[in-house]
Amino acid sequence: MSLTVFQGSIELGIIYAIMALGVFISFRTLNIPDLTVDGSFVLGAAISAVMCTNSNPFTGLLLAFVAGCGAGCITALLHTKLKIQPLLAGILTMLALYSVNLKVMHGKANIPLINMATIFSSFEGFLLNDYTKIVISFGILLVILVILFLFLKTKLGFVLRATGDNDQMVRALGVNTDFTILVGLAISNGLVALSGSIIAQYQSFTDISMGTGMVIIGLASVIVGEVIFGTKTLLKRLIAVILGSIIYRLVIAFALELGMPTTDLKLVSAVIVALALSMSTIKDGFEVMKKRLDARS
Secondary structure, eight states: OOOHHHHHHHHHHHHHHHHHHIIIIIIIIOOOTTTHHHHHHHHHHHHHHHHTTTOHHHHHHHHHHHHHHHHHHHHHHHTTTOOOHHHHHHHHHHHEEEEEEEEHHTTTTTOTTTOOOOOTTGGBTTTTTTGGGHHEEEHHHHHHHHHHHHHTSHHHHHHHHHHHHHHHHHHTOOOEEEHHHHHHHHHHHHHHHHHHHHHHHTHHHHHTTTTTTTTHHHHHHHOOOOHHOOSSSSSHHHHHHHHOOOHHHHHHHHHHHTTTOOGGHHHHHHHHHHHHTTTHHHHHHHHHHHHHHHHHO
C-alpha cells in the first residue's frame, strides 16, 4: 500500500468516524436500529455542497448538523408519538429525505465542487499542504469527541445511556424517555449529517446516492472497534469507535490494492459486520470444541 493511499484511508477513516459516533449513539447507546442515517448523510452533503457553491463552507457544516438533528427528531417523533416501530420510522424518514435531498440540490443528482471554496482550501498555506486535510479533519473529530464525552457524563447523558439499557426502569423513575430518545436521535443524525458535509467537501462532489449503505459502514466501524479495543469505559468505547472506523477504511483500501472490484465493497462491508456481530458466538463455539477435544484426550 502506497503512502498516498494510506494517508487517504486515514483521512477518510477520521471523517467517517464522526458518522460512526452518531451510529454509536443510536445503535449502542439508545439500542435503536435507526436507518435514517442513509438519508441524513446525504442531507448533510447536499447542504454542504450548496453552501460551498455560495462560498460559505463553514456555514454549510453548521447547517448540515442542524438539518441532521431535525431529521433525527422526525424519526424520534414517529416512533414515540405515533408508536411506529423505530426500524420502520427510520425507513420512512430515509425515504422522505430522498425527495428532500433532491430539492436541496435543486433537482440535480450530483453537484461538483471542483475549484469551489471548502474548509480545506480555506487553510491552504497556513498548514502543512500535504497534511491539511488530515489535520483539519482530526481537529474537528477531536472537538466532537471531547464534547460528546462531556455530554454523556452529564445527567442527561446518563439518562440517555440508561434509556438504552433499560427504558422501563427509567420510565419507572419518572423520566420522560420520549424526550431522551428525541435528543439521542437528534444528536446521532446531526453527527451523521456533519460527517456527510465534510465528506462532500473532501471529495469535491455530492451525489444523491452516496448515502447508500452508510448504516452498514457505521455499524462496521462501531463493532470492529469494540471487538478489537474493548468497551470497559465510556472514553475507551468512543475511542474504539474512532479507531474502528480508521481500521475499516484501511481494510477496504488494502482489499482494493489487492485488485478487488469497487462493486464488491458493500459485500465486503456486510461480511465484516456479520463476522464482527457473530464474533462472540464463534468464540464460544471454539471454546466448546476445545473442551470436547480435551475431554476426549
